[in-house]
Amino acid sequence: MIRLPRTPRMAWAPLALAMLAPPAHGVSPLTDPDNQGGWRLVESVSDEFDTPRLDTDKWFVQGTGGEYRSNFIGRAPSQFSTDNVRIEDGKLKLQAKWDPSFNFSPKIDRTDKKAPNGRKYENLTTAAVISKQPVRYGYFEIRCKAADASVTSSFWMTGNSAELDVFEFSGRPAQRHKVHLESELWSSIHDWSKPGGPTTWTDRLQIDWKVADGFHTYALEWDPEFLRFYADGELVREVTREQVGEEGWVIDSPLWVWVDSETFPWHGVPSREDLPVDYEIDYIRIWQNGAASSGEEGLLGFERAADGDDWWIPQEFRTHLAITDQRSASGERALRFMAGSGLADKVTAFTPYGTTAIDPGQHTLSMRVWRSADSDKGRLRVTLEEPWLELEPFDLSGLPAETWTTVTQTFRRREASGPRDRLRVSVLPTDGGARGTLFIDDLRIRAN
Template sequence: MSTNVQATMLATAALGVALSVSPAPAAAAPTFTDDFNGPAGSAVDQSKWRFETGDNVNNHERQYYTSSTRNASMDGQGNLVITARRENPNNYQCWYGTCQYTSARLSTAQTFTQRYGRFETRLKVPRGQGMWPAFWMLGNDIGTVGWPGSGEIDIMENIGKEPGTVHGTIHGPGYSGAEGVGAGYTLPNGQTFPDGFHTFAIDWAPNVIRWYVDGNLYSTKTPSDIGGDRWVFDHPFYIILNLAVGGYWPGDPDGSTPFPGQLVVDYVHVTTSDTAPGGRTGQVTGLAGKCIDIAGANSANGTAVQLYDCNGTGAQQWTFGTDGTIRGLGKCMDAAGGGTGNGTQIQLYDCNGSGAQRWTVSSAKDIVNTTANRCLDVTGNNSANGTRLQLWDCSGGANQKWTTP
């Protein structure tokens, strides 16, 4: 044991903190990234996405999926645009006869699969009766075990007749189709999803999947939610982006449906698992009964970690991993710049295994950065919303006491 580590352990023990020295955690590293920055009219990157073409008789959808840039291409402004078009006449044959619509369905089945992690997109859905955009995943063993044995995770589905609501659902053996297990999220104050871009994500770890909209945690599913049926979310899945037209669930388009309809995708990002084995997740309350909060529910590196009224959103859901990290929105609580001195501000940052992201909770309810040997502190003992958190010498004050999950 080095002299520095031994000194840190002794100093921490004097504060009543139980410190364990363990290997640095694996980083929550990006594993798949597409920001769709190609020139206007260009095709998707074939090293990341492949087209799935044809029609879908099983759902009674009305479109034919093509590989044409008329149906999927870059807009030159950093977006992928999947376009559903009314076609009359059309040379494609669908289950019901000559196809009336074309669209696109993109998949990573041949290019990328992953078990566990954070899967996130920012996109804007189209408006109109019969529109059915989706960001979802299927198990990579579907070719051998079939559906629903392979499992399906719907990260975001929207149907045009419900413009203010999206759905997150899992399907597996005994809970598929209309029996899928999930929940909906409705925007407040009559807002609708076609009005602008929104962020949709899941955090997927062993025996748990959590769904978020704009950083708001709205659904958590575990094996206890599927009524004794088999949990099949324990192997790699691949990603699908598509815009369907019609089907049993959304119903067919009608005279009010605008065409072309467009699903506009800003990005798709995937990182490794957000949850360390044995982690526990929930709100962390402190001074004046307020919560540790990620400012603006923004997952960008450098976002302030602050004190704020507890509101149950995903910006206030923290996972305490057995690896010493404290994680939220797929990233880690971090001492800015690797600082160890008094006043070092606390931020959100990519998990990287550094000492700036190593924490322990004492029996006295302190949260201590084990590298700095300093406590998580509410700046100036100020309970106002938006007060930044910082590192400071552990003093036993109320602004350093936290109730953790």
């Protein structure tokens, strides 16, 4: 298995991480009401669900336009349906319902080892909502009530061949000898770089209430060195990186946030009489602090980490490329290109392996560019490595001089990022640029 370098605190901010904002309306984590941790709300992945419709700038409903991210259409016999997502009474509600007339996929789900011939998608539809931006590290809090039937109500994250399950609740399993699941907080880490996504850590514990009986607050603090789980403000579980082991701690990259409902047929499948039921979510709030992210300094980490886990510029390119504090759009540092006496060969700067964790679909890359008045630089090139994708060259010839300008490009990724996906920025001799200086800052990739 290929392992990424261990990433310490304050290394580089994850690509596509939005700027942080102060806690909305003075709201702080339930476990830190005075905000002693210096938490700042990440608006792009937090929601009170008090609008008439779901904010599709923040959230993707699985199945929209026929698109199923991570190629996951649901767990048979149920399939995700966009019709099962609604905002009502200030809550996000994900419905599970008896829906035999739905246009089910003809695929056979072979993920359940207890069903050697696989399972058909039929009769039942559920729902999934996914954040449009990934997050790496922070404090993740949700107030919710699980669906009261034999379906899951889950809060989890996935990306870059990793899965982190905050919880997978089963509100009322049809197999009644499993009644203990009604009060079980089950959390896991999975490594999807290996066939079947083996579990590298898991833990189950009993809490003091049935998860479908009422609203409760659940939270995860995700740190480079530990995971802490909370229920109604009380610490109920902690596991460290050392306890999981380096091979099993696959959660160092940005992950997308999911809330969804599925059938787990090994716990029993709901009948027509059990449905419909709703998984109800009052809010999702995600905070970060200086220990979790350098997001305030930049959307991609030009702010060098203490151990140098930063952009890589090969020695032979450093006449022309450097990360410098000479000028920046935000924070203290930016990538500088100097033409010098002219460019004989292509020069390239690389982000660390695993920087980009991109699902299939349409995305927009943006960056801020500053060029000197004497710059005749014509084009700049950006490439994603795994799978390989060369974006169209950015034409800089018409940009105003001596000011920061945002340039953007929309592109489509047909496959999810591999575990060593990264971004490279290049300049070719044919791109022009015999004189002058360019600065590049605030790179961002956002799912559309």
